[in-house]
Amino acid sequence: MRELQDIAREVDATGLRCPQPILRAKKALMALTSGQQLLVHATDSGSLQDFAAFARQTGNPLVQQWTDEAGVHHFVLQRR
Known part of the structure; x- marks a missing residue:
């Protein structure tokens, strides 16, 4: 795993199909403040x-x- 800093929240959407990963990310982003x-x-x-x-x-x-290597995609989004 890459070294990450300033991650306020993490969502495990492994095993879920579209649209669940996006929906979970959207919900988690709503709980963050701008810049997190x-x-x-x-x-x-x-x-x-x-x-x-x-x-x-x-x-x-x-x-x-x-x-x-395991085929897991990782995304870092920043709350606007």
């Missing part, structure tokens, strides 16, 4: 496109994303 960051873990292959689109549509920047 959320880390989401997802295994749904569609989440790569889904989180990029979610960031564009909501204005919450997608700060970082990567996929680990």
Whole structure:
């Protein structure tokens, strides 16, 4: 796992299919204040496109994303 700093909240959406990872991220982001960051873990292959689109549509920047050796996608979103 990459070294991460300033993560205020983490959501484990592994094993969930669209739209659940996005819905859980949206709910978690609502609990954060502006500038705080959320880390989401997802295994749904569609989440790569889904989180990029979610960031564009909501204005919450997608700060970082990567996929680990186990096939888990990780997304860091920042609350606008």
